[in-house]
Amino acid sequence: MTSYIKMNKVANDAIVTSQYRHSSVIVGISIVLLLSVLHSVYVTSQLYTMNKRIDETVVDCKQDEVKNESLLRHRVRRFEGDAFIGAHVVGRRGSTIERTRPYQQSPASYFEWDSQQQDLSSMRLVDVIDDVRLDGTFLEIRASGYYYVYAQVTYYGKGLSPIGHETVKINNNQRLVLMGSQMYQRIGSARYGTGNRMSNSDSGYHGGVFYLLAGSKLGVRPMATNAAYHQSYFMQPTKSYFGLFFIHS
The missing domain is CATH 2.60.120.40 (Jelly Rolls)
Incomplete structure (x- = not known):
């Protein structure tokens, strides 16, 4: 009887240990997935910021081109009609x-x-x-x-x-x-x-x-x-x- 009880206790301990290890694996996988998601969000955020800056730079360049073209036209109009200055x-x-x-x-x-x-x-x-x-x-x-x-x-x-x-x-x-x-x-x-x-x-x-x-x-x-x-x-x-x-x- 005592022998049976000991065997049953060992079996229960094995089951508990197996469950604990299984839970640890699940927790580890969850942490890895969470880190992957956070990394993806960070990368996406950085890409969005870079694209936004690129778009702003393109807009600024276009505005500078418009300003330069407007200034050039203003100078042409300023001296228009003067054959000799x-x-x-x-x-x-x-x-x-x-x-x-x-x-x-x-x-x-x-x-x-x-x-x-x-x-x-x-x-x-x-x-x-x-x-x-x-x-x-x-x-x-x-x-x-x-x-x-x-x-x-x-x-x-x-x-x-x-x-x-x-x-x-x-x-x-x-x-x-x-x-x-x-x-x-x-x-x-x-x-x-x-x-x-x-x-x-x-x-x-x-x-x-x-x-x-x-x-x-x-x-x-x-x-x-x-x-x-x-x-x-x-x-x-x-x-x-x-x-x-x-x-x-």
Whole structure:
């Protein structure tokens, strides 16, 4: 009887142990499944967030494209109808002096220019002004931007010193030389063995791109190295001229 009871107890313990192990397996599988579900939810959430950011980036790019296109169209409309945005002026030296003859220019003064009665009101970026304080004619910038600036002057040298000209930017009473041209001419008799005055005539040209602020003035004067001399120049429209044109803001 005692033996039977012991066998029955062992059998019951085995059954309990088997049930416990079975429950442990089920719990383990449940935990694994739960972790898998949580991982799937996390991955799905991350993918959703990434896709949302990608969509927002695409929208931002499209908005930037629209803004850039709108800005470009605005600039085109702004300058629409202006065949030439800038100014071109030619030599002038008063009504009593013939432009076909050389004249002496004071190194302390800027050259005078003639707009040839162009309608500059439509050229909304540049004004041609005569400044009495600076004693010369200037191109005044009304809108900041990149401009191509050029100047040509025809010299009538006597072979005594270098001769040249320089383009100067004036902004808030500060003067900056942007470009300069210079040469050393020989008198006609030394070059050709004759006294032909026109053999002394040479042209100097320079040009370049500069960023100019609104309110800046540009003028042309004899080169500063000639400060001690009154050099002579030809101011014919085809020989001496000055100008600029707008490129980009």
